[in-house]
Amino acid sequence: MQLTVWTYEGPPHVGAMRVATALRDVHYVLHAPQGDTYADLLFTMIERRSARPPVTYTTFQARDLGGDTAELFKSSVRDAYERFKPQALLVGASCTAELIQDDPGGLARTMGLPIPVIPLELPSYQRKENWGAAETFYQLVRALCLPLAPPPGTVREPRSADRRPRCNVLGATALGFRHRDDVREITGLLEQLGIEINVVAPLNAGPSDIRRLGEADFNVVLYPETASPAAQWLQRTFGQPMTRTVPIGVGATRDFIREVAALAGVEIPPAVLQGDSRLVWYSRSVDSTYLTGKRVFVFGDATHAVAAARIASEELGFKVVGIGTYSREFAREIRDAAARYGVEPLICDDYLQVEAKVAELQPELVLGTQMERHIAKRLGIPCAVISAPVHVQDFPARYAPQMGWEGANVIFDTWVHPLMMGLEEHLLGMFRNDFEFHEGAAPSHLGSTTARANPTEVVTAPAVVELQSQSGEAASEPQVQPAASGPTWAADAEKELRKIPFFVRGKAKRNTERYANDQSVAVITVETLYEAKAHYSR
Amino acid sequence: MSTITVPFPALKSKPRPPDGEGSVQVQLDPSLRIGTAKVFAVYGKGGIGKSTTSSNLSVAFTKLGKRVLQIGCDPKHDSTFTLTKRLVPTVIDALETVDFHSEELRIEDFVYPGFGGVMCVEAGGPPAGTGCGGYVVGQTVKLLKEHHLLEDTDVVIFDVLGDVVCGGFAAPLQHADRALIVTANDFDSIFAMNRIVAAIQAKSKNYNVRLGGVIANRSAGTDQIDKFNDRVGLKTMARFPDLDVIRRSRLKKSTLFEMESSPELEAVKAEYIRLAQALWDGTDPLIAEPMKDRDIFDLLGFD
Numbered sequence: 001m002q003l004t005v006w007t008y009e010g011p012p013h014v015g016a017m018r019v020a021t022a023l024r025d026v027h028y029v030l031h032a033p034q035g036d037t038y039a040d041l042l043f044t045m046i047e048r049r050s051a052r053p054p055v056t057y058t059t060f061q062a063r064d065l066g067g068d069t070a071e072l073f074k075s076s077v078r079d080a081y082e083r084f085k086p087q088a089l090l091v092g093a094s095c096t097a098e099l100i101q102d103d104p105g106g107l108a109r110t111m112g113l114p115i116p117v118i119p120l121e122l123p124s125y126q127r128k129e130n131w132g133a134a135e136t137f138y139q140l141v142r143a144l145c146l147p148l149a150p151p152p153g154t155v156r157e158p159r160s161a162d163r164r165p166r167c168n169v170l171g172a173t174a175l176g177f178r179h180r181d182d183v184r185e186i187t188g189l190l191e192q193l194g195i196e197i198n199v200v201a202p203l204n205a206g207p208s209d210i211r212r213l214g215e216a217d218f219n220v221v222l223y224p225e226t227a228s229p230a231a232q233w234l235q236r237t238f239g240q241p242m243t244r245t246v247p248i249g250v251g252a253t254r255d256f257i258r259e260v261a262a263l264a265g266v267e268i269p270p271a272v273l274q275g276d277s278r279l280v281w282y283s284r285s286v287d288s289t290y291l292t293g294k295r296v297f298v299f300g301d302a303t304h305a306v307a308a309a310r311i312a313s314e315e316l317g318f319k320v321v322g323i324g325t326y327s328r329e330f331a332r333e334i335r336d337a338a339a340r341y342g343v344e345p346l347i348c349d350d351y352l353q354v355e356a357k358v359a360e361l362q363p364e365l366v367l368g369t370q371m372e373r374h375i376a377k378r379l380g381i382p383c384a385v386i387s388a389p390v391h392v393q394d395f396p397a398r399y400a401p402q403m404g405w406e407g408a409n410v411i412f413d414t415w416v417h418p419l420m421m422g423l424e425e426h427l428l429g430m431f432r433n434d435f436e437f438h439e440g441a442a443p444s445h446l447g448s449t450t451a452r453a454n455p456t457e458v459v460t461a462p463a464v465v466e467l468q469s470q471s472g473e474a475a476s477e478p479q480v481q482p483a484a485s486g487p488t489w490a491a492d493a494e495k496e497l498r499k500i501p502f503f504v505r506g507k508a509k510r511n512t513e514r515y516a517n518d519q520s521v522a523v524i525t526v527e528t529l530y531e532a533k534a535h536y537s538r
Numbered sequence: 539m540s541t542i543t544v545p546f547p548a549l550k551s552k553p554r555p556p557d558g559e560g561s562v563q564v565q566l567d568p569s570l571r572i573g574t575a576k577v578f579a580v581y582g583k584g585g586i587g588k589s590t591t592s593s594n595l596s597v598a599f600t601k602l603g604k605r606v607l608q609i610g611c612d613p614k615h616d617s618t619f620t621l622t623k624r625l626v627p628t629v630i631d632a633l634e635t636v637d638f639h640s641e642e643l644r645i646e647d648f649v650y651p652g653f654g655g656v657m658c659v660e661a662g663g664p665p666a667g668t669g670c671g672g673y674v675v676g677q678t679v680k681l682l683k684e685h686h687l688l689e690d691t692d693v694v695i696f697d698v699l700g701d702v703v704c705g706g707f708a709a710p711l712q713h714a715d716r717a718l719i720v721t722a723n724d725f726d727s728i729f730a731m732n733r734i735v736a737a738i739q740a741k742s743k744n745y746n747v748r749l750g751g752v753i754a755n756r757s758a759g760t761d762q763i764d765k766f767n768d769r770v771g772l773k774t775m776a777r778f779p780d781l782d783v784i785r786r787s788r789l790k791k792s793t794l795f796e797m798e799s800s801p802e803l804e805a806v807k808a809e810y811i812r813l814a815q816a817l818w819d820g821t822d823p824l825i826a827e828p829m830k831d832r833d834i835f836d837l838l839g840f841d
Contacts, residue, residue, distance in 0.1 A: 127641065138686065152605050152690075153655070229686065232645075236690065328641045 012132025032094035095124030156239035171227030248307035275405035300387025302330030382418035582720035583730035613663025621652025628662025716750030748823030751775035
């Protein structure tokens with residue numbers, strides 16, 4: 001095991017909480033010490049839900065370990081049932097409680113509660129949050145639907161022509177990256193195709209809804225990370241086919257519509273295939289080639305990372321220089337994508353390794369998680385967040401899906417702004433030392449007298465102050481580190497390098513170092529820098 | 539490097555424990571319970587027809603409407619050959635492709651659908667002379683459990699290699715309800731059967747496994763088997779004569795249930811279905827006492 005201060009995923013019981021919290025009328029009794037209750041805050045402070053998660057912790061303490069923790073668990077189950085009157089109960093242990101081996105499933109089974117009790121065995125030291133969510137959803141679906149399943153080997157009856165096709169939409173959970181808005185966008189899209197939504201699960205579904213899953217003709221899997229095992233079981237047990245395409249991006253949304261229409265056996269109205277995408281507007285704009293060839297590094301959960309790489313390379317004309325994921329379960333998808341873009345896949349959940357990779361590749365845009373946002377900020381590279389782990393800002397008040405047509409528009413804005421804002425910041429930096437715009441100069445509309453009278457109380461726009469202080473910090477950090485084995489940079493050359501706009505600085509640095517290597521120059525001076533510039537512009 | 543000197547008598551002080559005794563057996567991970575399926579482990583001397591018997595038995599179970607999973611536990615990995623019509627990659631092959639990060643594997647990487655819907659898995663084995671066969675079986679069961687395959691299965695058949703050569707190869711016994719022994723009516727295969735009886739007796743102290751019975755294969759007569767059974771307390775559950783059609787089915791890469799019908803074949807198929815039904819209905823556990831090696835020679839001689 002590895003000790004770390006930051007992780008991409010929590011332990012698997014947090015995944016179980018995400019499913020339990022998404023559902024209605026389900027309660028989760030978690031055998032856990034007091035400290036584990038911190039997980040509530042993820043849902044109340046980050047997602048800002050209206051209620052605490054439906055989780056009862058046994059909160060055993062050190063002195064309980066000398067007594068009967070099993071009895072403590074059973075009384076917690078009894079109390080939770082009395083108080084919350086759920087229609088189904090999930091029981092399990094957190095990572096800490098797993099070690100005392102009280103077997104919550106076995107204990108709860110013997111209590112004879114009048115509702116389904118679903119034991120969760122989540123190996124905390126081998127698996128992580130997304131797996132825990134997927135396993136929990138699978139166990140719940142299986143426990144509630146198995147009594148209604150047809151005998152094994154039954155072939156599914158074809159849909160009668162007078163009934164509209166029906167589908168389930170699976171995978172959205174609490175604390176998911178834009179799940180709330182994705183569900184709205186995709187259910188709208190499906191309804192435009194004339195497909196009825198049977199059940200959306202786990203988000204806002206109750207046990208009675210889960211029991212109806214078998215009535216659909218097929219399943220739409222929005223998030224394979226959380227819905228795959230359940231959807232595969234439904235396929236085996238009820239003969240329901242499932243979708244493979246995740247509709248993130250314009251191309252993927254079109255593929256998704258075609259796949260769904262084929263599964264449902266419906267015609268696609270031409271207007272639906274065009275949708276409300278603004279990609280055409282951008283593609284036809286005069287400046288549409290402005291960002292072409294930007295080098296991007298992609299990292300996140302596999303589904304979002306693969307989708308982001310496709311959008312970047314096929315829809316915006318960027319160049320994917322690296323792709324990776326923290327979820328081992330989906331390493332295969334990332335390897336396939338990496339092979340398509342001719343890059344090395346990075347499968348790891350150590351953010352320090354990811355940081356090293358970003359520093360090495362020097363991309364012009366990082367598309368990652370909140371973790372990569374921090375990395376990119378430190379390295380002075382523009383960044384957009386494309387995937388969980390989530391942060392407060394990933395739960396905006398406005399409608400901001402990632403999937404479908406509107407999702408593609410949201411993604412366009414989210415990615416392009418950091419690149420454009422970066423340019424603005426450069427302009428600010430460029431004019432910083434100008435006689436008219438220097439720090440002590442008062443804004444011209446306030447008049448020269450005011451400025452002279454109160455030179456220290458100059459009212460400056462807060463945004464500018466912030467930007468300046470940020471770039472000030474950035475300048476004081478050793479932003480440009482000499483390569484370990486290559487030529488070293490003289491102090492004056494390094495200073496000169498910083499004058500170069502940051503969005504071409506990486507390239508200038510690489511070119512200069514290559515030139516220095518070729519010419520066997522050990523120390524790069526200002527002269528070397530300009531010789532290299534002349535050499536490459538020849 | 540530092541060395542220590544061990545006095546010679548200290549090395550000799552402990553007598554060698556008898557077969558199946560001692561503390562070196564790999565303990566079953568308690569989380570690796572197979573669940574509700576009925577589990578059978580098929581043992582027997584090498585080349586006696588375990589794989590042929592297992593595959594035909596698997597198909598017979600599907601004819602009874604059961605969902606069957608057959609797990610080949612032989613490094614030769616051809617247990618499910620007649621079901622899948624090819625040599626499928628083993629679990630160890632699949633694990634190697636993902637550098638033993640088992641969480642990367644998908645069901646379709648190591649489970650292959652065979653004739654009649656039998657789900658086929660080849661556990662494979664470690665390289666000859668190294669590794670542990672028990673580890674391979676343990677990993678296979680763990681993977682099948684993680685992928686939820688065992689929850690929706692009625693019958694699991696372990697097809698285990700030749701003889702019980704170590705605690706590791708006896709690992710399937712830890713998961714099984716009943717062990718079946720395939721034997722012919724000859725001294726060598728009965729001798730091997732005796733060792734298997736000893737291994738099962740040892741495992742039954744800590745696990746659920748019990749002896750189900752004997753399957754007499756490739757035998758016109760059963761006098762030798764009967765003599766041994768009476769002596770140790772075993773029973774013959776089914777008998778398959780030495781038919782050419784069984785040999786040909788193997789060459790045709792197919793189970794008996796796919797061969798062209800003939801009166802003798804129909805009889806064999808009926809015998810398989812009867813055996814499957816008897817196993818499904820449940821058999822009384824047999825309490826057998828293995829013989830000393832010397833006593834078998836005295837009982838059956840060298841004929």
